Amino acid sequence: MTDKATQIAQLLAPTVASLGVELLGIEYLPAPGSATLRVYIDVPAAELDATAEGEQPRSVGIEDCEAVSREISAQLDVEDPISGNYTLEVSSPGIDRPLFALDHYRRFAGETAKVGLKLPHEGRRRLQGEIVGVEGEQVVFAIDGARFAVPFSNIDKARIVPDWAALGFAPEKPGKSRPAKDKPSKPDASKK
Numbered sequence: 001m002t003d004k005a006t007q008i009a010q011l012l013a014p015t016v017a018s019l020g021v022e023l024l025g026i027e028y029l030p031a032p033g034s035a036t037l038r039v040y041i042d043v044p045a046a047e048l049d050a051t052a053e054g055e056q057p058r059s060v061g062i063e064d065c066e067a068v069s070r071e072i073s074a075q076l077d078v079e080d081p082i083s084g085n086y087t088l089e090v091s092s093p094g095i096d097r098p099l100f101a102l103d104h105y106r107r108f109a110g111e112t113a114k115v116g117l118k119l120p121h122e123g124r125r126r127l128q129g130e131i132v133g134v135e136g137e138q139v140v141f142a143i144d145g146a147r148f149a150v151p152f153s154n155i156d157k158a159r160i161v162p163d164w165a166a167l168g169f170a171p172e173k174p175g176k177s178r179p180a181k182d183k184p185s186k187p188d189a190s191k192k
Contacts, residue, residue, distance in 0.1 A: 004028045008037065008081050012072050016041060019067050021060060024093055025100030028082075035086040037076075040093050040100075041068055045107065060092035095167075099158040105131050105139045112161040113141070118154050128161065 005028040016023040016039075024040040041060055048057050069090040076082065099105055099113060114128045127150075129143035138149045164170045 002028055004030075004081075011079060011081060012039065012075065015071050015075055016068055017044075019064070019071060020044075021064050021068065024104070025098060027098075033085065035082060035084065036089060037082065037086050038089045038091065039068065039072065040091055040098060041065065042093050042097075045103075065090045065092065095160075095162045097160045099160065102134050102137070102139070102152055105152075105158075106134050108160060109133045112163070113158050114161050115141070115150070115158040116156045117150065118156045121150055121154055122148070124148075 005026040008028060009023060009026045012026070013023045021041045022044040024042050026040070027036070027038040029036040029038070041064060043058050043060060069088060072090070073088055076088070097108075099108065105113075109131050111131055112128065113131050115126065117125050117127070119125075127141065127143055127148065129141035129148060132140040132142050132147065134140070134152075135149065137152050139152055139155065141148045141150065
């Protein structure tokens with residue numbers, strides 16, 4: 001997160017927590033004439049961990065997003081941390097959840113992530129690999145069978161890459177065609 005996003009996250013986190021959800025992170029995207037403030041919320045990790053086996057965990061719903069939007073909008077109007085116009089968006093993390101903190105990398109070890117770096121590291125500015133874990137202030141990935149450690153402070157953006165096949169949404173592989181649906185046969189005009 002940028003310094004501005006970190007500042008705003010620290011300001012809003014207690015308000016978001018008071019509504020029974022967790023502030024995952026903030027994206028602050030300044031632009032000429034306007035900016036976008038995107039706030040990601042989720043069910044607190046402790047609540048997810050406490051979900052009984054076989055029980056469906058609670059997820060963030062539209063009602064949670066609306067409640068958080070109302071409360072933090074009012075707080076932002078009073079505190080005024082952003083000069084000029086901006087658009088506020090409150091969202092659940094979604095299936096391709098963003099990763100903002102070292103704890104997020106620990107929690108999602110074993111998942112694949114797509115990462116953009118602030119500065120090139122060992123010749124790479126972008127990478128995609130399995131999150132192995134966190135060692136000190138470094139996030140360790142497995143890329144093409146090799147271990148690749150990146151300082152957390154050098155990570156600009158990161159998102160989980162969904163396993164579309166496991167979710168049943170994998171795109172069709174090239175060269176594979178779907179079976180033809182049964183079509184009613186047309187009467188043969190040559191036979192009378």
